[in-house]
Amino acid sequence: MKKADIGLIGLAVMGQNLVLNMIDHGFTVAVFNRTVSKVDEFVNASGQNEKLLGAKSLEEFVAALQKPRRVMLMVKAGDPVDEFIEHLLPLLESGDVIIDGGNSNYEDTIRRTVYVESKGLYYIGTGVSGGEEGARFGPSIMPGGSPAAWPAVKPIFQSIAAKVGDPQAPCCDWVGENGAGHYVKMVHNGIEYGDMQLIGEAYHFMKEGLGMSTAEIHQTFAEWNKGKLDSYLIQISADIFAFEDEDGLPLVDKILDTAGQKGTGKWTGISALELGIPLSLIVEAVLSRGLSALKEERVKASQVLKGPRPLLSGDKKALLADLHDALYASKIISYTQGYMLMRAAAEEYRWNLNYGGVALMWRGGCIIRSVFLGRIKEAFDKNPGLRNLLLDPYFKVEVENAQPAWRRVISAAVLNGIPMPAMSSALSFYDAYRRAWLPANLLQAQRDYFGAHTYERLDQPRGQFFHTNWTGRGGDVTSNAYNA
Secondary structure, three states, rough: OHHHHHOEEEEHHHHHHHHHHHHHOOEEEEEEOOOOOHHHHHHHHOOOOOEEEEOOOOOHHHHHEOOOOOOOOEOOOOOHHHHHHHHHHHHHHOOEEEEOOOOOOOOHHHHHHHHHOOOEEEEEEEEEEEEHHHHHHHOOOEEEEEEEHHHHHHHHHHHHOOEEEEOOOEOOOOOOOOOOHHHHHHHHHHHHHHHHHHHHHHHHHHHHHHOOOHHHHHHHHHHHOOOOOOOOHHHHHHHHHHOEEEOOOHHHHHHHOOOOOOOOHHHHHHHHHOOOOOOOOHHHHHHHHHHHHHHHHHHHOOOOOOOOOOOOOOOOOHHHHHHHHHHHHHHHHHHHHHHHHHHHHHHHOOOOHHHHHHHHHHHOOOOEEEEEHHHHHHHHHHHHOOOOHOHHHHHHHHHHHHHHHHHHHHHHHHOOOOHHHHHHHHHHHHHHHHHOOOOOHHHHHHHHHHHOOEEOOOOOOOOOEOOOOOOOOOOOOOOOOOOO
């Protein structure tokens, strides 16, 4: 019997669809699941397919794989991944590859890469984005880990990945060492949080500020999806606003306004705080989900806390044009911050990230896919050492052109009591980044005053630190052992 090209463990929705995708592209796949009955169910549901090999035990599963064995885990992140690694190691040989395709924390992937390599095997932690449909018909795949393992999985991953451009290019390439793949997927998810929050704020502005019906909002998003904002999330938002419940009324209006989260946005914010990167928009998006979850408190607060009643006057068409530009400019800031974080992480962990390649991987298959990403790839193709997207000529002009509309929208939102935490934080970031001077000199003086934390001077070279006895009662001892 022909042996399988790859094996996959974990037959939940993503796992099953990835298997079917691999089979469609001519690969033979062995499958196993902790609940063994799921193997039979999946095999039976797929029909008599000679390219699908079901296994009742891990031993049978491993024996069905051709060498070097490629084992892909599509199981819950955390302990289950470590448990399967321990079960697999005695059954595998030097040169075999273990692949984690779940949403694992990049720090776990760094640890696991070192551990598996110490056993003579290779390890890959790969982000897979695109949801159920992407997994079935072409996801974005972001692999990192043991570089020597890439040739063994490249033909499979690039075959099943989404394709974009002319000529068609797979939305999959090697990302970098150890945890780089899962880190890039984490940042992808953080940007996804930001994009969704920005779209939600635009929706709020339309619904309560402009008094638009759900049908009108649908039409606006459908139009927006034909231009600069053309993207998967704008497209599905248009679809959602058009979807009717059984009674003919918009379903979206009946959905409880509390948002869930699985943690990757939070991880992105934590990493930004650790690396000192101002990821303000994405963090605001995460915090906004937390605020939305306080439904009962918000209902009570709405009865006692007063503010302006949102209802904007003026040309609705002009206001919507402003909102379009504000959303676009904020989106640029979101990606700007995401790329700043990836660059800082690459320097911290010594990853050789291909930033233009990352944009290409995100152009198709994934949740944040958009025409916008082609411009990011072009920016890094022109200047691989680009420190900030806002310094690219194209994005510089786009943001500058959008500024007046952006400011009008935020001003109108503030005056009318419409919360826009992500969009306003994006504008604040832009205004801070474009300033040669910020009031951090006062902050440093305060730190030195109460804690002798020292400061640098404008009239002296960088790297020289000074302390002042502000009260006349202090001494010359400084607190330079840490930064607070």
